[in-house]
Amino acid sequence: MPNTKAYAALTAKGPLVPYRITRQPPGPGEIEIEILYCGICHSDLHSIQDDWESTLFPCVPGHEIIGRIGRLGAGVDRFREGEIVGVGCIIGSCGVCTSCEESLEQYCDQGFLGTFNSPLNETAHTLGGFSERIVVPAKYALRVHHSRNQLAGAAPLLCAGITVYSPLRLWGAGPGKKVGIVGLGGLGHLAVKFASAMGAHVVLFSSSEAKLSDALDLGAHEACLSTDKKAMSRYSGALDIVLNTVSASHNLDTYLRLLKRDGTQILVGAPAEPHASPKVFNLLFRRRRIAGSLIGSIRETQDMLEFSAAHQITADIELISISDLNAAFERLDRNDVRYRFVIDMESLRQSDSG
Numbered sequence: 412m413p414n415t416k417a418y419a420a421l422t423a424k425g426p427l428v429p430y431r432i433t434r435q436p437p438g439p440g441e442i443e444i445e446i447l448y449c450g451i452c453h454s455d456l457h458s459i460q461d462d463w464e465s466t467l468f469p470c471v472p473g474h475e476i477i478g479r480i481g482r483l484g485a486g487v488d489r490f491r492e493g494e495i496v497g498v499g500c501i502i503g504s505c506g507v508c509t510s511c512e513e514s515l516e517q518y519c520d521q522g523f524l525g526t527f528n529s530p531l532n533e534t535a536h537t538l539g540g541f542s543e544r545i546v547v548p549a550k551y552a553l554r555v556h557h558s559r560n561q562l563a564g565a566a567p568l569l570c571a572g573i574t575v576y577s578p579l580r581l582w583g584a585g586p587g588k589k590v591g592i593v594g595l596g597g598l599g600h601l602a603v604k605f606a607s608a609m610g611a612h613v614v615l616f617s618s619s620e621a622k623l624s625d626a627l628d629l630g631a632h633e634a635c636l637s638t639d640k641k642a643m644s645r646y647s648g649a650l651d652i653v654l655n656t657v658s659a660s661h662n663l664d665t666y667l668r669l670l671k672r673d674g675t676q677i678l679v680g681a682p683a684e685p686h687a688s689p690k691v692f693n694l695l696f697r698r699r700r701i702a703g704s705l706i707g708s709i710r711e712t713q714d715m716l717e718f719s720a721a722h723q724i725t726a727d728i729e730l731i732s733i734s735d736l737n738a739a740f741e742r743l744d745r746n747d748v749r750y751r752f753v754i755d756m757e758s759l760r761q762s763d764s765g
């Protein structure tokens with residue numbers, strides 16, 4: 412029986428509407444989480460628009476979840492009832508492939524089980540955090556050490572945060588490294604905070620002139636308008652790493668040119684349309700690389716949460732009520748958010764819709 416209020420997109424490009432779903436009681440090894448806050452990631456927007464042509468409808472998005480544990484399933488001793496936990500993009504993986512054995516379940520050979528939009532059987536798929544509660548295996552829940560008044564801002568760490576933290580760590584962002592961050596959105600503004608907390612020299616590249624001063628306030632050492640060719644030329648061959656978070660296809664050569672010898676441009680943005688192929692000579696000269704990176708593992712996410720609690724890092728958010736959900740998606744689509752929408756899920760619980 413449908414026992415849980417949620418919001419779903421029923422068709423591609425349709426609005427999100429009240430929708431009732433069924434959450435089973437927690438089985439062995441599972442926990443039930445009463446969702447307090449859920450962030451809105453650009454991947455939720457790509458999904459409801461079916462940009463990647465892989466969305467299963469009805470789609471209940473949401474994968475930046477902070478909540479309070481309700482019931483515990485049999486055998487769960489890692490957590491207590493009432494504890495605050497986070498859930499990100501991953502709620503399952505095969506557990507036996509090389510990537511799973513190396514605690515890199517985001518690269519599971521079988522594909523990880525996503526918090527939303529992953530098939531469960533012929534007719535059902537996972538339904539995400541735009542809902543009152545969710546039931547997940549305890550081993551995919553994260554401990555959150557942020558204070559009560561930081562919890563809404565901590566929700567976006569569960570996807571945006573880990574997606575930038577993982578590659579920044581892997582590529583060695585830290586003292587003595589010059590790191591370029593491209594795009595000041597949900598991912599980009601957290602990348603600025605993490606890279607500067609790691610001790611790197613951070614240069615933020617934005618296509619929005621109005622965001623440049625915010626970038627400096629967020630911790631960037633320099634900020635540059637990416638459409639200003641003269642300003643961009645100052646960074647030619649100057650950067651060790653470029654982390655590109657842009658959600659739309661664009662010219663990757665703009666940022667390849669900024670890399671030193673052996674520098675890497677890491678793509679985390681996932682636009683619907685392919686980027687134009689970069690000029691090969693921008694790779695050959697200086698032996699530059701282009702790489703990709705997908706979210707982060709459960710272990711890395713826990714590390715990221717410890718690091719962000721220690722450095723007092725949370726997202727800069729606009730807290731919205733569930734009734735503002737479609738307006739928030741329209742604003743996200745227009746690049747009009749500072750810098751992440753987070754839904755106060757109490758507003759869903761109290762709504763008489765659904």
Ligand SMILES: NC(=O)c1ccc[n+]([C@@H]2O[C@H](COP(=O)([O-])OP(=O)(O)OC[C@H]3O[C@@H](n4cnc5c(N)ncnc54)[C@H](OP(=O)(O)O)[C@@H]3O)[C@@H](O)[C@H]2O)c1
Pocket residue numbers: 451452453454455457570571574593594595596597598599616617618619622656657658659660661678679680681682704705706743746750
């Ligand atoms: N790899 C992964 O595992 C992973 C995980 C999560 C999200 N993602 C993807 O990462 C991307 C960013 O997500 P997000 O939530 O950070 O989105 P977001 O908040 O909308 O930020 C995207 C930023 O990209 C820039 N941008 C947008 N359109 C542009 C255009 N036409 N030309 C140049 N710049 C443009 C804007 O920055 P400026 O205004 O500063 O230019 C915008 O703030 C999305 O594609 C999302 O699906 C990937």
Ligand SMILES: [Zn+2]
Pocket residue numbers: 452453454455474570571
């Ligand atoms: Zn996401």
Ligand SMILES: [Zn+2]
Pocket residue numbers: 504505506507508509510511516518519520521
């Ligand atoms: Zn696996």
